[in-house]
Amino acid sequence: MDDTLWRSFEHDAVDPRDRYKMMSGAIVPRPIALVTTVAEDGTLNAAPISFFNCLSADPGILALGVETRDDGSIKDTGTNIRLAGEFCVNMVSEAMFEAMRICAQPEAPEVDEIALSGLTPVPSTSIAPPRLAEAPAAFECKRHVTLEISASRQIVLGRVTWMHYREDVIDAEKSYIRQERMNLVGRMSGPSYVRLNDIFTELPDPAPAPGGPRR
Template sequence: MQFNLEQGVTGDAYKLLTGLVAPRPIALVTSMNEDGSLNAAPFSAYNYLCTDPPIIGMGVTNRPQEHFVPKDTARNIRRTGEFVVNVVTEDLAQQMNICATDFPAGINELEMAGLTTAPSQLVKVPRIEQAHAALECREFTTMEIGRSRIILGRVVAIYIEDKYVDPSGPYVKAEELHAIGRMNGLGAYVKTRDAFISIPRISYAEWKNGKR
């Protein structure tokens, strides 16, 4: 089948792209309102974009209303300029899903999910205490495109539990961290436990010598 997204039905792009651009890492973002109240929400339109400076990108669509109303996460980041990306691992999958619930205003998603917070190093927004790794970010810029916002965050500090760090790098022991990924818009996810394969990069010299 072929799909012309320039002439497609509204929603086709989401349904198709989220199934093909996969697996996607999940950012469980904590942000803070101006009054100090916290919000937690997961986003899978997320990845790192560069390392010098260290920048991550996240797509946040507006609320499904007639007017352009930003979600709490985008509004909080725009007003305070700070947020934390908490890495979603297998043991946090259910809590992450609860945080995706569209609770009424004033409901704390972290409390509903049974999660607690711990102070961050450099930003006021706390990280999730149960998360094994977290990226502290300051807003670099926000671009409004259609009914979405693309938020670029500069990573100013990183928290990782000691047992998941190989100090020789330092490298992340990703095969032990067990992060999960989003596979489509229908609630499908993928585990990384026992799923790693090793494909060493081939140098040009090795390629010329017949290594494939």
């Protein structure tokens, strides 16, 4: 055994704010979903969520970790999804970065963040919330289930109904995504982000271990 030193923590013994920093700082980079929803009065809402990922492709399931406000009330995105059962996930390119940051600012429910940020809403195919013209890829979703994890967190699972890709980022014949053309950004910890274009060349699988299969 080497002489590496470790610091270990019992999860529930760590203050939630410190726990957030410790987990979000280590589990990186995280993709960013710029989620569009529609309020009951028709107001458009857009909010970036970095506790987000794809959990399944059969069926297509996307997961959003939606925080509550400091007073425990549900944020606009969570409220709109709960009431309408629909949302659209727009992937965030570097060109959308400043607009995404504008959408991240806390605004009153009657404020249209899409208009505020200068982004362009495009009608979706199967849901009321629009997708964003600037996004290189977007996924229309209907709420599958909402998990009430705690007073501060919901996890929303959405079933993908339609997928949209800018023409230059997909080889439709091979179903191949040209990731280097998407120019996506990811979330690190605190105020830090990362460009996701430092892509490794795909390497061949290692040779099987002697005496049997690797798995």
